[in-house]
Amino acid sequence: MSSTREILEAAxxxxxxxxxxxxxxxxxxxxxxxxxxxxxxxxxxxxxxxDVEAAKGIISEVxxxxxxxxxxxxxxxxxxxxxxxxxxxPLGHTLRELTRPNGLNIKRVSVPFGVxxxxxxxxxxxxxxxxxxxxxxxxxxxxxxxxxxxxxxxxIVSALRAGLNSVGITEDAVQLISDTTRESANELMRATGYVxxxxxxGGKGLIRACVENATVPCLETGTGICHIYVxxxxxxxxxxxxxxxxxxxxxxxxxxxxxxxxxxxxAGEFLPKLYKRLxxxxxxxxxxxRCDARVREIIGGVPLGENDFDxxxxxxxxAVGVVNSLQDAVTHVLEHSTMHSEAIITRDVRAAEYFTxxxxxxxxxxxxxxxxxxxxxxxxxxxxxxxxxKMHARGPVGxxxxxxxxxxxxxxxxxx
Amino acid sequence: MSSTREILEAAxxxxxxxxxxxxxxxxxxxxxxxxxxxxxxxxxxxxxxxDVEAAKGIISEVxxxxxxxxxxxxxxxxxxxxxxxxxxxPLGHTLRELTRPNGLNIKRVSVPFGVxxxxxxxxxxxxxxxxxxxxxxxxxxxxxxxxxxxxxxxxIVSALRAGLNSVGITEDAVQLISDTTRESANELMRATGYVxxxxxxGGKGLIRACVENATVPCLETGTGICHIYVxxxxxxxxxxxxxxxxxxxxxxxxxxxxxxxxxxxxAGEFLPKLYKRLxxxxxxxxxxxRCDARVREIIGGVPLGENDFDxxxxxxxxAVGVVNSLQDAVTHVLEHSTMHSEAIITRDVRAAEYFTxxxxxxxxxxxxxxxxxxxxxxxxxxxxxxxxxKMHARGPVGxxxxxxxxxxxxxxxxxx
Numbered sequence: 001m002s003s004t005r006e007i008l009e010a011a012x013x014x015x016x017x018x019x020x021x022x023x024x025x026x027x028x029x030x031x032x033x034x035x036x037x038x039x040x041x042x043x044x045x046x047x048x049x050x051d052v053e054a055a056k057g058i059i060s061e062v063x064x065x066x067x068x069x070x071x072x073x074x075x076x077x078x079x080x081x082x083x084x085x086x087x088x089x090p091l092g093h094t095l096r097e098l099t100r101p102n103g104l105n106i107k108r109v110s111v112p113f114g115v116x117x118x119x120x121x122x123x124x125x126x127x128x129x130x131x132x133x134x135x136x137x138x139x140x141x142x143x144x145x146x147x148x149x150x151x152x153x154x155x156i157v158s159a160l161r162a163g164l165n166s167v168g169i170t171e172d173a174v175q176l177i178s179d180t181t182r183e184s185a186n187e188l189m190r191a192t193g194y195v196x197x198x199x200x201x202g203g204k205g206l207i208r209a210c211v212e213n214a215t216v217p218c219l220e221t222g223t224g225i226c227h228i229y230v231x232x233x234x235x236x237x238x239x240x241x242x243x244x245x246x247x248x249x250x251x252x253x254x255x256x257x258x259x260x261x262x263x264x265x266x267a268g269e270f271l272p273k274l275y276k277r278l279x280x281x282x283x284x285x286x287x288x289x290r291c292d293a294r295v296r297e298i299i300g301g302v303p304l305g306e307n308d309f310d311x312x313x314x315x316x317x318x319a320v321g322v323v324n325s326l327q328d329a330v331t332h333v334l335e336h337s338t339m340h341s342e343a344i345i346t347r348d349v350r351a352a353e354y355f356t357x358x359x360x361x362x363x364x365x366x367x368x369x370x371x372x373x374x375x376x377x378x379x380x381x382x383x384x385x386x387x388x389x390k391m392h393a394r395g396p397v398g399x400x401x402x403x404x405x406x407x408x409x410x411x412x413x414x415x416x
Numbered sequence: 417m418s419s420t421r422e423i424l425e426a427a428x429x430x431x432x433x434x435x436x437x438x439x440x441x442x443x444x445x446x447x448x449x450x451x452x453x454x455x456x457x458x459x460x461x462x463x464x465x466x467d468v469e470a471a472k473g474i475i476s477e478v479x480x481x482x483x484x485x486x487x488x489x490x491x492x493x494x495x496x497x498x499x500x501x502x503x504x505x506p507l508g509h510t511l512r513e514l515t516r517p518n519g520l521n522i523k524r525v526s527v528p529f530g531v532x533x534x535x536x537x538x539x540x541x542x543x544x545x546x547x548x549x550x551x552x553x554x555x556x557x558x559x560x561x562x563x564x565x566x567x568x569x570x571x572i573v574s575a576l577r578a579g580l581n582s583v584g585i586t587e588d589a590v591q592l593i594s595d596t597t598r599e600s601a602n603e604l605m606r607a608t609g610y611v612x613x614x615x616x617x618g619g620k621g622l623i624r625a626c627v628e629n630a631t632v633p634c635l636e637t638g639t640g641i642c643h644i645y646v647x648x649x650x651x652x653x654x655x656x657x658x659x660x661x662x663x664x665x666x667x668x669x670x671x672x673x674x675x676x677x678x679x680x681x682x683a684g685e686f687l688p689k690l691y692k693r694l695x696x697x698x699x700x701x702x703x704x705x706r707c708d709a710r711v712r713e714i715i716g717g718v719p720l721g722e723n724d725f726d727x728x729x730x731x732x733x734x735a736v737g738v739v740n741s742l743q744d745a746v747t748h749v750l751e752h753s754t755m756h757s758e759a760i761i762t763r764d765v766r767a768a769e770y771f772t773x774x775x776x777x778x779x780x781x782x783x784x785x786x787x788x789x790x791x792x793x794x795x796x797x798x799x800x801x802x803x804x805x806k807m808h809a810r811g812p813v814g815x816x817x818x819x820x821x822x823x824x825x826x827x828x829x830x831x832x
Contacts, residue, residue: 019773019774019776020773098795100793100795104788113806114776196806197807211631215627215628217805217806217807219807235829238828241831242831244831246831249831249832356824357436360530360822362823363822363823364822364824364825365825365826365827366824366825366826366827367827367828367829368520368826368827368828368831369830369832371831372520372830373823377516377832378516378522379514379516390529390530390613390633391613391633391807391808392807392808394820394822395822395823404806404810406776406778406810406811407778407780407789407811408772409779409781409782409784409788410783410784411781411782411783412783413651413657413658413783413784414783414785414788415658415661415665415785415787416661416793
């Protein structure tokens with residue numbers, strides 16, 4: 001087994017080959033990788049079974065479910081790779097071109113980053129998604145998964161590498177780090193000159209550790225404290241449907257809503273309906289409403305805890321507050337949001353404009369659910385995560401966001 | 417005087433006003449700021465004279481020269497601001513728009529970062545450039561200059577703030593940190609939630625400190641070990657003119673050439689001419705050539721020191737080496753470059769293509785001087801520095817690169 005340093009050295013060498021592949025060749029490799037995944041289904045399932053067996057009693061049921069592979073899930077991983085192959089290449093586009101008065105021609109051209117390192121946790125499909133997204137955008141990837149999923153990741157990466165090998169591309173384009181201790185994560189965070197982009201995918205702790213400690217460029221993803229503001233000019237039925245969807249359709253994901261703010265002028269009418277819709281009408285998984293003092297005056301409910309406006313519940317829990325105005329709603333969002341996704345429900349075009357202009361998040365919705373912040377839903381294809389930083393990329397990180405650009409300047413002897 | 421924390425709090429408040437200004441209002445403010453600079457010329461010159469007096473004997477003559485202001489230099493600063501005002505706004509552009517099958521309209525719109533912190537050294541003009549670039553792109557700026565230039569920076573910022581005030585915009589859009597110790601720099605680097613983008617401008621030590629220690633998003637700028645590769649198919653006269661220009665027109669800047677690589681097939685003819693052009697023909701400032709063993713076989717010269725291929729000389733010194741092939745030249749550049757600017761001199765279109773495709777720097781030139789890597793020369797206007805990282809922006813960082821984007825999604829009740 002190679003050390004992390006050896007893997008990084010191999011990645012640095014491999015990027016010289018991978019950066020210059022034609023899109024046709026990349027797609028040939030991706031299809032071979034997808035094929036190898038299904039060809040080796042038996043081995044992958046066996047490795048995964050050992051991971052699942054070892055993890056029982058150690059990680060939660062939800063995490064066990066995320067870890068578990070089935071034939072169907074492996075097929076879906078292969079399909080995901082084929083879909084990525086079908087996307088147009090993000091490389092080699094002239095993003096801008098000008099010819100200066102002195103005759104210099106200046107082109108801004110999209111190019112790969114080089115080596116992308118991904119630190120993630122227990123979902124095995126991240127392994128194939130990340131490898132495929134990186135390759136489609138001309139990058140080498142170095143994967144460092146969680147301990148619980150190591151055998152699965154190893155089997156998946158072996159299949160992907162066999163696919164690369166079968167079309168004559170260096171296997172080092174996709175590498176898995178065997179050290180799953182904190183040590184290797186720290187080494188990746190500080191691998192200046194080796195890692196051109198680091199992407200943490202996982203919980204808050206992992207992401208904070210990367211952002212705090214990385215000296216290589218790091219793309220912050222993930223945490224979503226998403227707000228839905230019900231304006232005084234809201235269509236109430238539409239608001240109820242959107243909030244129920246944003247909160248309950250999949251509470252464990254980052255684009256689920258965690259906070260609902262209601263304009264005081266509409267609170268008396270709206271809040272009892274919200275209570276009915278999210279609590280009394282729901283036989284399965286009623287939502288726990290954590291309510292500020294003014295909400296409690298109207299519908300009672302569990303008192304809002306001290307940190308409830310700053311908590312990503314990822315559960316059937318919603319913090320609810322009353323605000324005096326649109327401006328106060330925006331102020332609340334600016335103070336508590338993680339810059340992921342927010343929504344306003346209103347029929348007032350000016351209120352919608354004020355909200356979208358003055359909030360500061362990656363995705364701002366008018367009259368729609370925050371659950372749409374997703375590469376597929378945005379029409380970008382599969383993604384590497386949702387960026388919550390402002391540098392480089394915001395929102396869904398697809399293949400285009402895994403590229404950078406260079407300037408190519410052509411002259412005939414220009415000097416300055 | 418306000419503490420760094422108070423300044424950051426004020427900046428966070430001010431960004432709510434500044435992010436939403438119309439371009440016309442921003443330009444009115446910029447013109448008022450330019451006017452205030454010339455109106456207060458006497459005060460600024462007096463403050464600068466005290467800085468210069470105090471710095472004598474402490475910093476080098478070159479640094480004293482950078483620090484010194486004259487009426488002409490202040491006029492140039494004001495002109496710089498007026499030129500920035502005349503640029504088209506980088507804000508509010510719809511960068512992409514699509515309507516999904518479910519009717520959701522998704523727009524990617526350019527928006528300000530918010531608060532930009534700039535840590536810089538002794539050049540007073542950085543103060544006005546940074547403030548104007550930040551404001552034009554809808555950002556608040558927090559400036560932290562060097563100790564030697566504090567009085568000058570204070571006088572300049574006072575003038576700029578008077579300009580803002582005169583048109584009814586909050587003065588807190590431009591703030592100067594009074595603490596010039598390492599303490600305040602460290603505070604800016606870790607001001608999560610306050611600083612949306614940190615830009616260090618200055619020497620290698622400052623930039624490394626920011627990249628290593630910043631937990632806020634940081635844009636790495638600056639260091640340039642720029643290479644010029646003279647291919648076997650080079651036009652020799654053109655190569656000589658370009659190398660002389662790239663090395664000697666302004667050796668102290670980051671886009672000056674530091675290394676010349678020569679293809680072995682042309683070395684016997686080229687190197688004696690290079691020696692004549694850069695050494696014997698130059699009465700003023702002859703260049704010291706530091707030569708590898710194969711160069712020395714042909715023209716003698718000072719032996720290359722161990723680190724000379726990795727040194728930004730910023731002086732009349734050029735490291736010179738012979739390479740066996742175009743491929744070896746690229747390998748050398750990949751190993752030693754700082755990803756700033758490189759050039760190939762060749763008449764061979766394929767060699768040029770190979771070089772531009774396989775090197776990995778922000779700007780890659782064919783038959784032109786590396787000295788053109790500059791916002792003005794690229795037609796972007798004045799810039800905040802030259803990015804040598806791959807994330808977010810590469811090369812000149814102008815007003816467009818000081819923006820980010822958000823997604824604005826409009827629906828009529830879509831749920832997922």
